[in-house]
Amino acid sequence: MTDTNAADDVVTPLSAQWFERPTSLEPPVIVTGVFDVLHVGHVRFLRAIAERGLPLVVGIESDERVRAWKGPGRPVNPAEERAETIAALGCVSGAFTIEGPPSVADWAAYAELLRPFAPAALAFTAGDRYTQAKILGADALGARAWELPFTPGRSTTAALGRLATSL
Numbered sequence: 001m002t003d004t005n006a007a008d009d010v011v012t013p014l015s016a017q018w019f020e021r022p023t024s025l026e027p028p029v030i031v032t033g034v035f036d037v038l039h040v041g042h043v044r045f046l047r048a049i050a051e052r053g054l055p056l057v058v059g060i061e062s063d064e065r066v067r068a069w070k071g072p073g074r075p076v077n078p079a080e081e082r083a084e085t086i087a088a089l090g091c092v093s094g095a096f097t098i099e100g101p102p103s104v105a106d107w108a109a110y111a112e113l114l115r116p117f118a119p120a121a122l123a124f125t126a127g128d129r130y131t132q133a134k135i136l137g138a139d140a141l142g143a144r145a146w147e148l149p150f151t152p153g154r155s156t157t158a159a160l161g162r163l164a165t166s167l
Contacts, residue, residue: 013100013104013109013112013113014098014099014100014104014109014110014112014113015098015099015100015113016059016096016097016098016099016113017096017097017099018094018095018096019060019080019083019084019087019094019095019096019097020083020084020087020094020095021094022055022057022093022094023093024055024093026054026055026120027054027055027117027118027119027120028054028055028056028057028093028094028117028119028120029049029052029054029055029056029057029119029120029121029122029123029146030057030058030059030114030117030119030121030122030123031045031046031049031056031057031058031059031122031123031124032058032059032060032061032098032110033058033059033060033061034060034061034066034070034074034075034082035058035060035082035085035086036066036074036075036076036077036082037076037077038085038086040151041150041151043089044149044151045123045125045148045149045150045151046058046086046089046091046092047091048148048149049091049123049146049148050091050092051091052146054120054121055093055094056091056092056093057092057093057094057095057096057117057119058083058086058087058092058094058095058096059095059096059097059098059113059114060079060082060083060086060095060096060097060098061079061097061098062079062097062098062099062100063075063078063079064102065098065100065101065102065105066079067102068102069102069105079097080097083095083096083097098113106133107130107133107134107136107137107140108137108140110133110134110137111136111137111140111141114137114141115141118141119138119141119143120143120144121138121143121144121145121146122134122137122138122141122143122144122145122146123146123147123148124145124146124147124148125147125148125149125150126147126148126149126150127150128147128150131147
């Protein structure tokens with residue numbers, strides 16, 4: 001019998017399923033998220049990243065992962081449609097879905113998922129509850145961490161709340 005420790009445990013890794021690959025060979029800025037119901041906060045955030053001049057690649061969390069984190073009513077739109085919608089934006093160079101068990105959500109797993117992209121930066125909004133993890137992931141990848149402004153009152157949760165009260 002051999003001893004094992006947590007470092008020896010094998011964790012099912014995350015994987016990327018491309019919706020649309022970027023055509024640029026330049027290292028991209030990567031954003032990951034749900035992007036369930038597209039709203040002006042998403043557009044402003046993504047446009048602000050693209051204005052910095054690097055290709056923008058967006059990772060969309062799978063339906064299984066979103067459901068585990070946000071509850072049975074989410075996502076509203078399937079991952080493939082969310083990826084298609086995001087990829088259609090002029091400021092986005094490519095989109096992929098993030099597949100894997102919902103329990104695998106630490107910065108090290110994301111860093112390994114994103115390593116083949118050799119990103120120039122990881123971008124996130126101010127106030128993101130995963131800010132520290134994203135900074136650690138960027139550091140592990142030798143990438144910059146870009147924190148951009150959040151558009152107050154503009155989130156998918158807020159939009160769904162407004163819709164529910166108007167029905």
